Amino acid sequence: MDPVEQKSTPSPALVDLAVAYGISPDHWGFHGEKKYAAEHTLVAVLDALGVDASSPERIDVALASVADREWRRMxxxxxxxxxxxxxxxxxxxxxxxxxxxxxxxxxxxxxxxxxxxxxxxxxxxxxxxxxxxxxxxxxxxxxxxxxxxxxxxxxxxxxxxxxxxPARLEVPADLAERQAWGLMAQLYSVRSRQSWGVGDFADLADLGWLAGRSLDADFLLINPVAAAEPTTPMTPSPYLPVSRRFVNPIYLRVEDIRETAYLSAADRSLIEWSADGVREMSTDPGPIDRDASWEAKKSALRVVFGAPRSAARETAFQEFRRSQGRGLEDFATWCALTDHFQGGPWPDGADDVTSDVVKELRAELSDEIDFYCWLQWVADVQLEQAQRAALDGGMSIGVMHDLAVGVHPSGADAWALAGVLANGIGVGAPPDMYNQQGQNWSQPPWHPEELARTGYAAYRDLLRTVLRHAGALRIDHVIGLFRLWWIPQGQGADEGVYVRYDHDALIGILCLEAQRAGAIVIGEDLGVFEPWVRDYLTERGVLGTSVLWFEKEQDGLPARPESFRPLSLTTVTTHDLPPSAGYLAGEHVEIRERLGLLTEPVHTVRQAAKEERDQMVAALSDLGLVGIEPSERELVEALHRYVRMTPAVLLGVSLADAVGERRAQNQPGTDQEYPNWKVPLGDSIGNVVLLEDLLDNARLRSLARVMNG
Incomplete structure (x- = not known):
């Protein structure tokens, strides 16, 4: 054995210590091979958990301590x-x-x-x-x-x-007896002529109402609308928020805030001036410019915030503020500090939410803190209106929100919740077929022991806030409630290790809060996972996720419709793949080849993609869903007829599929190399499709007829 390899092999005592703290010293890779964690990885992860394993002597001390741990607590x-x-x-x-x-x-x-x-x-x-x-x-x-x-x-x-x-989160009785379908949309990409360059909560309300009333859809799944930076540049990924609990005010429709109607003529002019500069961007087919939209909208929102509120509105604002408690105050304080220091260094001590420095800054920046609390209140009001509009339009579920895996390492949650997060760790995923180098999402994970020590309060408060105006909640990478792939800072995504969580606690609390909110829960359970996890989630009433392209029989052929799970949200595609038209054309291979993300020869991957397509077309043909040489549109509709034949209780239709879009919203494994999360909704040739024109889109109406049988 190579000396370097020998040195990196953990001792039995280190392995025992890792296991005692819920760290898996080995795991099964995507191709079925067993992989072992290196010594430096286990030492770094234990350090993030507050355990010193830097020498054999310290490992022995830690092992003795962990054996006594439960006996020390009453x-x-x-x-x-x-x-x-x-x-x-x-x-x-x-x-x-x-x-x-x-x-x-x-x-x-x-x-x-x-x-x-x-x-x-x-x-x-x-x-x-x-x-x-x-x-x-x-x-x-x-x-x-x-x-x-x-x-x-x-x-x-x-x-x-x-x-x-609850032992089980029950699916509503009406859904247990029928199949419901809905649209899946990246909200920022769905713009109207009144949008400020980015789709907003007013667009969400209109889309939900129209989809329910005119298309007979039951739900509208949107990307996470969680908070981003209060200053520019704004991180485009909705899956890397600064806070998962609070909302990104870029989605506010300024004109729909009640006080806007009562502004003076001069202040109204300021609002219109801000809007004019960005509203025309809604028809631009190029990448969405969040920074320009937010700068304009933030300026206008400050004007509205300064306007007087009625006694009832002020009371409602203060009641909202009290109900959200310390969590909201800390989030607003972080926003105010970030705005105040404009990317420059913070003073010593300001990184500690409980410090005297922060206490003094809270007093100094109280007006700014009020502003950021107010933004969350008006966002909450508009989210409530959007859910009501969806239900009024006839949807049985309404808005389905999406909860990201984690938060930005330099964001508000990382600052305010530092005590219950692990430092020096990013979470991600080990290598798999679609991401052969693994993924590092850079997000700090929950600290399992600290989360339990604090009564899971931060997790509970997060769920309560996200579920306030949701008919359903999709949990991205739900496997993270069982185990997460921890990657020590400075190491590659393939050098991580799984850390286990108390899934009975995390799933149980999720079911409790969802039941109280009257919401359905869907867990995105794709990728590498242990088989029993899906059975456990089914027993608890958490729906799974099935993507047509990923469901295979043992021989590698497309799974037959009857073999799909009944308790699932089943879709043809996902936001991490090109829309169906692009996938059928092999766009997922060409993008990765162009960006240097392949670890196999491109001709091998192209051939595999062609075989996958041919096998799918053959499966469609066997069921009589397509004829000879079907067109792209016929194939896309046939794929959706295929999922309609499954027993899945929920079916999702990508809005991008419905209008013929070919461009992917996101290419995993990239940052600036691809315009991730910036692609506006467009048709098959890249022309912008606005909200007002959706119901005139022949492909959308035709696909809705497919879904309605």
Missing amino acids: LPPTVVATAGRATELPVHVTDGLEVEVWVELEDGAGERVLGQLDVYTEPHVVDGRAIGRAVFELPEDLPLGWHEVRARTADGQSRATLVVT
Whole structure:
């Protein structure tokens, strides 16, 4: 063995320590081969978890500490139970002491005293003290919700968050009996003549209403509309937000904010002047210029913010602010600081949200903080209006929001939630067939232990905010709630390691908050994953995701329609592939070849793409969905007839497919090399398709007829 390789092989003790902290020292690659983590990777990931594994001696100390960890706590940091099932609760106290344990129910709904079970465990000595374990039972009839479990002995008392989650998130009864379909759109790309160069929440409301009323669609899935930088340049990717909880105000329609109607003539002129400079960009077929749109819109929004609000509107704003609590104040503070320092260095101490420096800056920038809180309020109002419009148009679900995997490493969440995020780590994905070099999304992951220690409060608050005005929620890379591919800073995407999470807690809390919001949950479960994960999600009522091109039989041929999962959102394509017309033409190969992303000879990949296309056309032909030499449009419609034949409860249709677009919205593995997330909605030859013209589009109406049977 090469000396360098030998040096990088982890010791058995290091492997044991990694496993104790939920780190998988090995994994199965996409092609079925077993891969092992290097020593430096395990050491770096343990360091991010707060564990020093820099020498054999320190590894031994850490192993001894982890063995005693649960015995040092009277109660677990957070207890997650499932409604309808009794749960054992271990309580650790000085051996021989009596202990009382009870539950204080949510919202002061009363208390429940817990009974002790007849379970004996040998005492464990920690720091010279014998610790005993008493086991209590959380009864199966505890109500759903966020409670507190408390324990008391002569030595003192302890408390922990108790979350009682539903066993299963049920699909609404009407959807269990029929197949529902909807459109999938990148909101920024769907512009109207009134847009300020970027699709907005007014466009969302109109698209939802029109799709429900005129196309009989049941839902409208959009890209994440989570917050981006408050200054330019703005990160174009909706999957790299500065905060997943809060909203990007670039999607606001300024004219729809009530106070705009009552501005003075001079202030109205300022609004119109700002709009005139960017509104014409809505008909430009070139890449979307978010920076120009945001600069114009931000200037106008400051004018509207300065206008007086009625007593009722001001009360509503303040109530919203109180309801969102410290999370909103911290987010608005980060925005104000970012705006104030304009890309320059922050003063010492300002990187700590709790510091005296930040406290002083909060006071100094209070007006700016008010402005950024107000932006979130008016965005919340417009999102509520969009969901209402979709339902009024006849949609049974309405807006389906999308939750990104993580956040920008230098963003608001990374600043405000630093205590529950792992530092020096980016998350991504190991190499697979479509991304042969792996992916590093650069986002800091949740710190598993800190998340539990804080009662999952940050995760809960995130879900509550995103679900406020959602009929459904798509979770991007839902496998991340089970395990995430952690990549230490400075290492390649293929040098990562999987870190496991308490999926019972994360999925359970997701189901609880979705049930309370009346929303469906869809997990994007593509890529490398363990087979049991899909079964688990199905048991919990979380729908999966099936993409036609990715579903294969064991012989590699396209999966038969009847073999698709019933509890899924099934689509022909996804935003990480070219629209169907482009995919059929091999655009996914040509783009990667042009950008140098292939690790195999291009002729090999082209041949594989041709075989994949031919096999799909043969499958369509076998079912009588196409004739001899079908046209592009006939093939696209046949692909959608194919998914209609599946038992999937939800079917998604890309709006880009519906109008004949060929350009991909995103090319994974690229940054500036491709105009990711900047492609406006266009037809087969690149002409802009505006919202007002959608219902006159023959391809769209024809495809809607296909979906309506």
